[in-house]
Amino acid sequence: MSNNKLTVKERKNMFRRWIFSAGLGYNYESQQAPSVAFSMRKALRKIYSNDDEYIDAMDNHYKYFNVTPQMGNVILGATLAMEEKDGIEAKDAVQSLKTSLMGPLSGVGDSVFWILIPTIMGSIAGYMALQKNAVGAVLWMLMYIAFYWLKMWLFNLGYESGTKLITTLGEKINVFTDAISIMGLMVVGSLVPAVVKVYTPLKFATGKVSLSLQKGIFDKIMPGLLPVCLALLVYWLLGKKSWTPTRIILLIILICLIGAATGILGIAA
Amino acid sequence: MPHFLQDILVILIAAYMAWDNGTGNQITGNWPVTIGLLVGLVMGNVSVGLVIGGTLQLMSLGVAGIGGSSVPEYGVATIVSIYLAIRTGASTGTAIAVGLPVGMLTLQLDVVLKIINNFYAHWAQRLLHEKKFKKIDAVFYLTVVTWMLKYVIPVTLVVLFGTPIVKLILNVIPTWFTNGLQIAGGMLPVVGIGMLLRYMPVKKYLTYLIIGFVAAAYLKVPVLGIALLGGAAAYAVYMKNIQKTNSTVATAEQDIVNDEGDDFDE
Numbered sequence: 001m002s003n004n005k006l007t008v009k010e011r012k013n014m015f016r017r018w019i020f021s022a023g024l025g026y027n028y029e030s031q032q033a034p035s036v037a038f039s040m041r042k043a044l045r046k047i048y049s050n051d052d053e054y055i056d057a058m059d060n061h062y063k064y065f066n067v068t069p070q071m072g073n074v075i076l077g078a079t080l081a082m083e084e085k086d087g088i089e090a091k092d093a094v095q096s097l098k099t100s101l102m103g104p105l106s107g108v109g110d111s112v113f114w115i116l117i118p119t120i121m122g123s124i125a126g127y128m129a130l131q132k133n134a135v136g137a138v139l140w141m142l143m144y145i146a147f148y149w150l151k152m153w154l155f156n157l158g159y160e161s162g163t164k165l166i167t168t169l170g171e172k173i174n175v176f177t178d179a180i181s182i183m184g185l186m187v188v189g190s191l192v193p194a195v196v197k198v199y200t201p202l203k204f205a206t207g208k209v210s211l212s213l214q215k216g217i218f219d220k221i222m223p224g225l226l227p228v229c230l231a232l233l234v235y236w237l238l239g240k241k242s243w244t245p246t247r248i249i250l251l252i253i254l255i256c257l258i259g260a261a262t263g264i265l266g267i268a269a
Numbered sequence: 270m271p272h273f274l275q276d277i278l279v280i281l282i283a284a285y286m287a288w289d290n291g292t293g294n295q296i297t298g299n300w301p302v303t304i305g306l307l308v309g310l311v312m313g314n315v316s317v318g319l320v321i322g323g324t325l326q327l328m329s330l331g332v333a334g335i336g337g338s339s340v341p342e343y344g345v346a347t348i349v350s351i352y353l354a355i356r357t358g359a360s361t362g363t364a365i366a367v368g369l370p371v372g373m374l375t376l377q378l379d380v381v382l383k384i385i386n387n388f389y390a391h392w393a394q395r396l397l398h399e400k401k402f403k404k405i406d407a408v409f410y411l412t413v414v415t416w417m418l419k420y421v422i423p424v425t426l427v428v429l430f431g432t433p434i435v436k437l438i439l440n441v442i443p444t445w446f447t448n449g450l451q452i453a454g455g456m457l458p459v460v461g462i463g464m465l466l467r468y469m470p471v472k473k474y475l476t477y478l479i480i481g482f483v484a485a486a487y488l489k490v491p492v493l494g495i496a497l498l499g500g501a502a503a504y505a506v507y508m509k510n511i512q513k514t515n516s517t518v519a520t521a522e523q524d525i526v527n528d529e530g531d532d533f534d535e
Binding site for chain 1: 291312331340462470
């Protein structure tokens with residue numbers, strides 16, 4: 001099969017077809033398989049000039065597949081290298097490689113691309129946006145544009161080193177995600193007093209002296225006392241099975257409506 | 270910009286968002302704050318876009334950790350909230366209270382589309398066996414268009430019918446009610462924070478959570494400063510732990526060497 005080697009350009013084309021489609025064919029039966037087939041279609045045509053072999057190989061890619069899109073490059077890069085080298089004989093190996101790598105790579109990919117970055121960038125950009133500052137949001141977009149090259153690098157890594165890299169990479173990424181969660185927690189800690197606004201306009205009047213509950217008592221105990229209490233309440237409720245985030249949103253809206261009607265809660269200046 | 274042009278662009282943003290979020294790019298994804306910036310730009314009021322986008326962003330922090338179908342579609346909620354806030358003059362809280370239910374309904378559409386996509390997948394595979402290879406791509410593009418409908422349908426409905434309905438509601442409901450919603454707008458970010466804390470290793474790294482709180486509440490350090498501080502702490506912990514894993518690997522290898530040595534002696 002050595003005469004059917006892909007050029008660098010054709011490999012990049014395959015990478016782009018994946019990265020610009022990844023989850024779009026998502027369905028309940030085979031999940032991302034249509035996108036995989038779409039991205040491999042041209043590259044495989046080059047490898048398999050025989051129609052029957054081509055159909056066989058494509059059928060293989062219409063089987064169940066689901067991975068964090070950003071990490072899919074590594075797997076597809078590795079399978080592409082296998083098919084290029086061994087042709088249709090690699091069929092079973094390709095399938096087992098795909099199914100065995102989906103889980104671990106999604107574990108890493110989900111925590112990096114769906115939790116870690118959205119936590120840190122979301123906190124920073126969200127906080128800045130509340131102050132009508134677009135810098136955080138723009139930084140976030142620039143970061144994801146730059147990730148194009150990171151994903152290209154991952155694809156080439158998969159193509160060149162196949163399965164070997166996963167074990168060595170896995171350990172390091174675990175240490176990395178654990179450490180970076182410190183950064184996330186610090187930012188989250190700062191968010192509670194900065195973005196959660198709970199304010200009561202209530203005043204105690206004893207004789208001629210009136211004491212504002214918010215300024216005179218709560219703020220004296222600790223800045224952000226009420227937001228902290230609210231955060232603890234939400235945290236506690238989320239630990240209970242019967243409380244979904246949607247229910248908690250409704251509960252907060254209800255509390256605010258009652259608070260506004262009775263004058264217990266006010267709009268913070 | 271004339272209103273109808275804004276309407277069309279807002280619907281196009283919805284289509285773009287579906288595409289971008291479904292791929293491996295996710296340059297704006299369906300993150301409220303980035304989408305909010307875009308919608309704000311189109312609607313000619315960036316600050317409203319940012320404030321609503323920011324509020325929804327903070328509300329939805331940690332959503333991926335919970336996942337599943339119990340959370341609204343925040344991207345659609347963002348577009349709808351900002352669009353209506355700018356067109357009707359509703360406050361952040363009121364706009365979000367209208368946007369979130371639309372985001373909830375969008376989730377139902379998601380289920381339908383994933384079922385329809387199944388049909389496209391079989392169609393494409395049938396074409397493959399009939400050796401109509403070029404047509405496979407065409408079917409895939411149809412899938413993409415269908416996928417976009419997920420966000421285009423709810424946003425279009427809001428663009429067509431939302432403004433008069435919300436204006437009518439705003440005229441009828443009493444002030445304490447809109448005040449209540451506005452207060453809720455200030456409190457709701459706490460939901461995202463709560464979800465994050467559920468997901469992250471709070472007990473292991475409680476120290477850093479408290480440091481972040483003190484830096485913001487007492488010392489008034491801005492968020493980027495706190496992120497840098499957190500980055501520094503994370504770097505220190507990473508260097509410490511990576512050395513630990515390296516040394517365990519090294520000792521493990523040494524053990525193997527020793528074992529082999531023993532075998533050889535016997």
